[in-house]
Amino acid sequence: xxxxxxxxxxxWDETLNDLGRFSPAPAVTPIPLRTTGFATLYGVRLTSLxxxxxxxxxxxxxxxxxxxxxxxxxxxxxxxxPVPQGISNELRRHFIVFxxxxxxxxxxxxxxxxxxxxxxxxxxxxxxxxxxxxxxxDCVRGLEFIAGWEGVDPGRIAVVGNDLxxxxxxxxxxxxxxxxxxxxxxxxxxxxxxxxxPKGVPYPRAEINDHLRRTPADRDAVRRTLSLYxxxxxxxxxxxxxxxxxxxxxxxxxxxxxxxxxxxxxxxLRESKRSNYKDGLTLLSWLAERFDMPDPQALLPRAWR
Amino acid sequence: MPPYxxxxxxxxxxxxxxxxxxxxxxxxxxxxxxxxxxxxSVFRAYFTSLDHIRIAGWYCRPAEFSGTxxxxxxxxxxxxxxxxxVDWARRGYAVVSVGMRGKxxxxxxxxxxIPNLLTxxxxxxxxxxxxxxxxxxxxxxxxxxxxPEIDPARIGMVGSSQAGGLTIVTAALRPEIKAAxxxxxxxxxxxxxxxLTDTYPYQEINDYLAAFPDSRDAxxxxxxxxxxxNFAGDIACPVIMNIGLRDNxxxxxxxxxxxxxxxxxxxxxxxxxxxxxDAGAHLHGPVVAEFFARHLRKEGGG
Numbered sequence: 001x002x003x004x005x006x007x008x009x010x011x012w013d014e015t016l017n018d019l020g021r022f023s024p025a026p027a028v029t030p031i032p033l034r035t036t037g038f039a040t041l042y043g044v045r046l047t048s049l050x051x052x053x054x055x056x057x058x059x060x061x062x063x064x065x066x067x068x069x070x071x072x073x074x075x076x077x078x079x080x081x082p083v084p085q086g087i088s089n090e091l092r093r094h095f096i097v098f099x100x101x102x103x104x105x106x107x108x109x110x111x112x113x114x115x116x117x118x119x120x121x122x123x124x125x126x127x128x129x130x131x132x133x134x135x136x137x138d139c140v141r142g143l144e145f146i147a148g149w150e151g152v153d154p155g156r157i158a159v160v161g162n163d164l165x166x167x168x169x170x171x172x173x174x175x176x177x178x179x180x181x182x183x184x185x186x187x188x189x190x191x192x193x194x195x196x197x198p199k200g201v202p203y204p205r206a207e208i209n210d211h212l213r214r215t216p217a218d219r220d221a222v223r224r225t226l227s228l229y230x231x232x233x234x235x236x237x238x239x240x241x242x243x244x245x246x247x248x249x250x251x252x253x254x255x256x257x258x259x260x261x262x263x264x265x266x267x268x269l270r271e272s273k274r275s276n277y278k279d280g281l282t283l284l285s286w287l288a289e290r291f292d293m294p295d296p297q298a299l300l301p302r303a304w305r
Numbered sequence: 306m307p308p309y310x311x312x313x314x315x316x317x318x319x320x321x322x323x324x325x326x327x328x329x330x331x332x333x334x335x336x337x338x339x340x341x342x343x344x345x346s347v348f349r350a351y352f353t354s355l356d357h358i359r360i361a362g363w364y365c366r367p368a369e370f371s372g373t374x375x376x377x378x379x380x381x382x383x384x385x386x387x388x389x390x391v392d393w394a395r396r397g398y399a400v401v402s403v404g405m406r407g408k409x410x411x412x413x414x415x416x417x418x419i420p421n422l423l424t425x426x427x428x429x430x431x432x433x434x435x436x437x438x439x440x441x442x443x444x445x446x447x448x449x450x451x452x453p454e455i456d457p458a459r460i461g462m463v464g465s466s467q468a469g470g471l472t473i474v475t476a477a478l479r480p481e482i483k484a485a486x487x488x489x490x491x492x493x494x495x496x497x498x499x500x501l502t503d504t505y506p507y508q509e510i511n512d513y514l515a516a517f518p519d520s521r522d523a524x525x526x527x528x529x530x531x532x533x534x535n536f537a538g539d540i541a542c543p544v545i546m547n548i549g550l551r552d553n554x555x556x557x558x559x560x561x562x563x564x565x566x567x568x569x570x571x572x573x574x575x576x577x578x579x580x581x582x583d584a585g586a587h588l589h590g591p592v593v594a595e596f597f598a599r600h601l602r603k604e605g606g607g
Contacts, residue, residue, distance in 0.1 A: 033516050034420070078409055079384040079419045081505050086553050086582060089503045106418065116386040116409060117340070203388070214339045277551035277581030301504050301553035303581075 003260075004233035011127060011228050012171055019049045019137045024145055028058070034082055038062050039092035041082055046145055048103070049137035055107035056142055057082040058149070059097040065151030068291050070095045071183070073139045073161035073168055074102045076191060076204045078109075078116055086276065088301040094293065098146040102138040102164075104131065120192060120204050121211040125221040127228050136171065136229075139164050143172035147181050156291050158185035160283070163192040163231055166242075166261070170234035185290055186238055187283055188261070189245035190253050193229040196222070201252055232260045240266040243286045245279060248272045277304060307562070308496055309529040317430065317530055318478065325355045325440045332451040334364050344368050345394040350401055352448045355440035361410035362387050362403040362445070365394035366454065373456035374399040375601035378445040378475070378482075380468035381408065383491060383506045384419055393463075396594065397602070399455045401448050405441040407434070423509040428523035430530045435492070439478075439531070442471045446479045459483060459601045463593060466555060466582065467491040469546075470533045473563055476544065477536035484600035485540065486593045488547045489584045493533035494559035496525065501556040537566035544572040545596050547589045549580035 024046045034041040042058045059082060061067050070091065072084055080101040083089055091097060101107045104114030104122075114122065114131070122131035147157055159169040166188040173182035196212075196219075197205040208226075212219055227233075244262045246255040248271055255271040262269035270282050281304065288296035297305050311317070334348035340363075341347045350364035366374060377400045381387045386409050390400040406415040407422055417425040417434060425434035449455055460481050464472045465488030473493065476485040491506070499510045514521055529535065544567050548560035557576070564574045575592060577585030 034512050036515070077384060078386060081384065081420055083505060083508075085384055085505050087504060088553075089505070089508050113409075117389065210339050213342070274583075274587045275549075275551075275580050275585075276583045277549065277553070277579060280553070280581060302502060303551055303553040303556060 003227075003230055005224070005227045008228055008233050015049070015133055015137055016140065016171065019141060022047050022049065022051045024048075024141060026145060031057075036089075036092070041092075044145070046141055048141045049134050050103075052103050052112075052134060052138070053108070053110075054103060054138045054141065055080075055101040056145070057097075057099045058146065059083070059092040060149075060151065061093055061096065066153035067096045067151055068094070068153050068156035069146055069158065070097050070287075071143060071146050071157065071159045071168075072097070072099045073142070073159060073164040074100055074105055074135070075162060076116075076119070078106050078114065080105055080107065086280065086301065088299065091299060094298065096146065096149060096152060098142065100139060100142040102135040104135070108138075117203055117207045117210070120207045124208070124211060124225050125215075125218045127225045130225055132229060136164065136167050139168040140172040143168050143183060147183075154181045155184060157181070157183050158187060158287060158291070159183045160187045162188065163190045163229075166190065166231055166238055167229070167234050169242075170238040173237065183239050185241040185287075187243040187245065187286065190231055190258060190261075193226060193231055194253055194257065195226055195230060198252060205252075231258075235261050235263060238264075240264045241290055242267045243283065244269045245283065246271045248274050280304065307566070308494060308532040308534050309525060310532075310535045311526065311529045314530060314535060321355070321436060321440060322478070325444065328353055328355065328357060330444065330447050330451060332448050340389055342368075342391065345391045347389060347391065350403075350448065352444060354406070354444045355437045356415075358406050358411070358414055358437065358441075360403060360406065360441050360444065361408075362401055363389045364399070364401045364448075364452075365390050366399040367394055367397055370397070370454070374454055375459035375461070375597070376400065376449045376452070376455040377597070378403065378442075378449060378460070378462045380405065380442055380445070380464045380471050382466040382468060383423070398597070399449070399452060401445050403441060403445040403448070405438045407438070411441070420505060420509045420512075423506050424513040427510070427513065427527050428520050430527045433527050433531065435531050439471070439474055442475045443479050446475065446481055450481065457481065461485065461597050461601050463597070465489050465584065465586070469555075473533040473540070473567075474536045476542055477539040480541065483542050484597055485542055485544050486546075486596055487544065488586070488589070489549060489552055489555045489582050490533055490546070490560055490563050491555050492531065493555075493563035495528050495532050497562065498556050498559040501558060502554065504554055507554070534563050534566045537563050538568040540567050540569050542569060543596075543600055544569050545575065545592065546572070547575040547577060547584045547592075549582060549584040550576055550578045551580060552582050552584065554582040
C-alpha cells in the first residue's frame with residue numbers, strides 16, 4: 001500500500017506481540033436482567049495490552065449453534081450497550097452478539113476514564129503511547145476472545161463499527177498467539193482516521209484540529225502518528241468481504257475518499273443517504289445476504305419491517 | 306389512548322421545584338483554551354442542582370459581541386455526552402450544553418450506568434432517576450439567567466431524542482423559554498413506545514418488566530409523573546417538532562402523541578418520510594435556524 005509509512009508493519013507487529021504477552025484471563029458473569037427466552041447475556045472482563053482490564057457484553061442465542069457472530073467494536077462515545085442503540089434486540093435471537101468497551105469507555109474506565117471530546121487525541125503526539133494503540137489492541141483482544149467462544153460459526157464472523165472495526169478485522173486475523181481464527185466480514189463507517197483533517201470538520205475529528213491549534217509544534221508528530229492509523233494502510237489485510245459505509249457525497253470521508261478501502265473483489269462501497277433508516281437497511285441487508293440469513297426481515301427493528 | 310396522568314401531577318412537580326429552588330445554583334465558568342477558537346469562546350460550565358449534585362457542561366458564546374445575546378439551552382441524547390455547541394455560538398447565540406447527572410463529569414455521585422439509567426428506581430416516583438435529570442435540565446435555564454451577557458427575554462431550547470423529550474418538559478416548566486425545538490422526542494407516550502420498539506433505550510423498560518412482572522403497576526404509576534405528554538399541555542411558547550416516520554428508537558406514534566398534546570397555539574410538526582431517528586436532521590437544520598432567528602434575534606442582528 002503506497003500510503004503506509006515504512007514502519008507501519010513493525011509498529012503493529014510490535015503492538016500485537018505486546019498484546020500476546022498478556023493472557024486474556026476472561027471472567028464471564030451472567031446478566032439475568034437482560035437475558036431473554038431466546039438469548040443469554042453475559043458480561044466479560046478481559047486483560048489487554050498494558051495490562052489493562054477491558055469489558056464486553058456477549059449475547060448467546062439459545063441452542064447449540066453454530067451461530068454467526070456480530071462483533072460491534074466501540075463507537076466514539078463513552079457508553080457501550082449490549083446491542084447498539086437502534087439495533088433490534090431480536091438480533092440476539094440469530095447471532096452471537098459481542099459489544100466491546102475499550103479502555104477509557106464506561107465499564108473499562110479504571111484507571112483511565114476518557115474525556116469526550118478528548119479520547120481521540122490522548123497522547124497523539126507519540127505513537128508508542130497514543131491511547132488508540134491500546135484501544136486497537138483491546139479490539140483485537142475482543143476478536144480473539146469471541147472467535148474462540150464455543151458454538152461460533154468460524155465462517156461467519158462479522159466485525160461492525162467505525163474505523164476500529166476495519167483495523168480490528170485487518171489486524172486480528174490469527175496474528176497473536178491466542179487467536180484461533182479471525183473475522184470473515186467487516187462493515188465499517190469510518191469517522192476517525194484519515195490523515196490530518198481539514199479545518200472546519202465536526203467532532204470527533206475536530207479534536208485533532210483543537211489539539212494542533214493549541215499545540216502547533218506537534219503538527220509533524222501528529223501527522224506521523226496518524227499515518228500509522230490511516231485506514232488505507234489496513235486495506236490490504238482486511239477481509240475481502242467488506243462493506244464500506246462512506247459519508248454522503250461531498251463530505252470529507254465520502255465515497256470518493258474511501259474508494260481505496262473498497263479495492264477488493266468482494267467489497268461493497270455505499271455512500272450515506274443521510275438517513276439512518278436507509279443506511280441501516282444497507283448494513284442489515286448486506287449482512288443478511290452475506291450470511292445467507294433465511295429471513296432478512298427478522299433482522300430489522302420493528303419500525304423498519 | 307393518552308398516558309395515565311396522576312391526579313397530584315402538578316403538586317408533585319411543584320414540590321420538586323420548591324426543593325430545587327432552595328439549593329444555591331453556584332454557577333461557574335472556566336475558560337477552555339483547547340476548545341476555544343478564534344470566533345467562539347468555550348468554557349466548562351458548572352452549577353449545582355437537586356440533591357446538591359454538581360452538574361457540568363459547556364458554555365459557548367461568540368468571541369466578539371456587543372450588547373446582550375440571545376441564548377439557548379441544549380442537552381445530550383440518552384447515550385451521548387454533551388456536545389460543544391460551537392455552531393450555535395457562531396450564529397450569535399450564547400449556549401449552554403448541560404450534562405445531566407449520570408453523564409461524564411456529572412456522575413461522581415450518581416452513576417447508575419447505561420443500560421440501567423432508564424429504570425433506576427422506576428418503581429418510585431420520588432427517587433426515579435429522571436426526577437433529578439429533569440431538574441438538571443431546567444436548572445440550565447437558571448444558569449443562563451446567571452450570565453450577564455444574555456438577554457433573559459430571548460431564551461430558547463433545542464434538542465433531539467432524550468433532549469427532545471427534555472425540551473418538552475422544560476418548556477412546560479419554565480416560561481422563560483420563548484421558543485422550543487424538539488426532535489424525535491424520547492420519554493413521551495412511554496407506555497405506547499415500549500410496545501412499539503425492540504431497541505435500546507426503551508428496551509431497558511421491557512427488560513425490567515420481563516424480569517419483574519409484578520412491578521408493572523408501580524412502573525406505570527411512576528411513568529405517569531414523567532411522561533412528556535403529561536407536561537406538554539402547559540407549553541405556551543412557539544414549538545417546532547421534527548420526527549422520522551421510520552424512527553426505530555422513538556416511534557413516530559409517540560411523536561405525534563406529544564405534538565398533539567402541546568398546548569401552544571403556535572406549533573408546527575415536521576414529519577420526515579424515509580427517515581429514522583435522525584428525523585431529517587440535514588433537512589431540518591435550516592428550519593431550526595430560521596425558527597430561532599425569527600423568535601430570538603433582533604432585527605439587524607443581536
